[in-house]
Amino acid sequence: MTLIPQELKRVESAHLSQLKKALSFSAERDGILDVAYRTLDTPVGLLLLAATTRGIVRVAFEAEDYGTVLEKLAELISPRILQSPSRLDDAARELDEYFAGQRKVFDLPIDFSLSKGFRLSVLEHLKHIQFGHTESYAEVAAATGRPKAVRAVGSACATNPLPVIVPCHRVLRSDGSLGGYLGGLDAKQTLLALEDAA
C-alpha cells in the first residue's frame, strides 16, 4: 500500500465553502442555476426555501427530510440545483417580517410548477384567504366549484408545496377544529396564533 504525503490531499473545508459560494454566484450569473435554495430559521422550525427563476417553488418543513425534497425537485423541475441564498433574499426577508408581525401579505412571485389540476385550483383559492381569516375545507371546496370534494381539498392542503406562503394553515374543519397540517399541528397552531385567528 502506498502512502501519499498528506499535504497532497489536504483541503481546507473553509476554502471549499468559498469555492461553492463562488460557483453559485457564477451559475446564477450565467443563467444555468435552475433551482436555488436556502434554509431559514423560523418559529415553525427550519424551513427550506427553493426558487426557480420564475419564483418560489417550494417551502419545506424540517420534518420532510431535505434530501428527499431536493431529490424530488431534481426529478420534477431540474437537477441543476445549488444552495444559493441570494435568489431567496426577498422570500427570506418577507417571511422574517411575517413572523415578526410586520407583514400580512406576501408579495413574491410564485412558481406553481409542482401543482396541477384540482390541487392547483385549491392553492389558487387559498391565496385569497386573508391574514387572520379562516375557511373550512367545505367552503374551499365550494369556492373551487366542487362542493362535494371536501376530502380532495384536504388532500390538496396536505400536499401544498408552498406552506406558509400559500396559507393552507388558514383552512379548518367546519366544526372549528384544526384538521391536519403537513408541518404538524403545533406549527398550524403557531401560525394561527400569530395571526390571532385560532
Next chain:
Amino acid sequence: MKPFESIVEDYGASVFRVCRAVVGPVDADDAWSETFLAALGAYPRLAEASDVRAWLMTIAHRKAIDLIRSRSRRAISFGELPERASTLGNPASSDSDLWGIVATLPERQRLAVAYHYLGGLPHGDTAELIGGSAESVRRASADGIAALRRFYNANSEGIPR
C-alpha cells in the same frame, strides 16, 4: 438524477486535489470553478448510469489544459515567463515546496498522480484521459509518488521548518 449540490458535496474535494496537482495551487481555484460550472451546465444531459467521477475528471482535465495553454500563450505574447508567486524554496512553508516538486515532475507522472491517486480514477480510466496504456499509467503514478515520497523523507531528516 441527484441534485447537483450533492455532486459538488461528493466530489468537490477530489476535484480540487486534482486541479491543484495538475495546474498548481495558484490556478487551482480557477480550474475548479471552470470545471464545476461546465459540469452544472451539462448535467441534465448526463446519461443516467454514468460514472460521475470519470465525467467530472474529464471536464477537469479539459479545463486544466485550457488554463495551462493560456498560461504559455501569455508567456509567448509577452516574450517572458508569466509572473506568478514562486512555489519553490519558501523555507517557512513546506506546502509550497511540495507543490514546487509536483510542478517539476515529468508531465505524465504528475497527471497520473493527479487523476489516479488524488482523483480516484482507475488506471484504465486515467489512461483514457492522459493517453498510453493502463500499465504505463500504473508505472507513471508509482514513479511520481515515489519521487514525492523521496522529497518528503529528505525533508523530514532534521532540517528545521
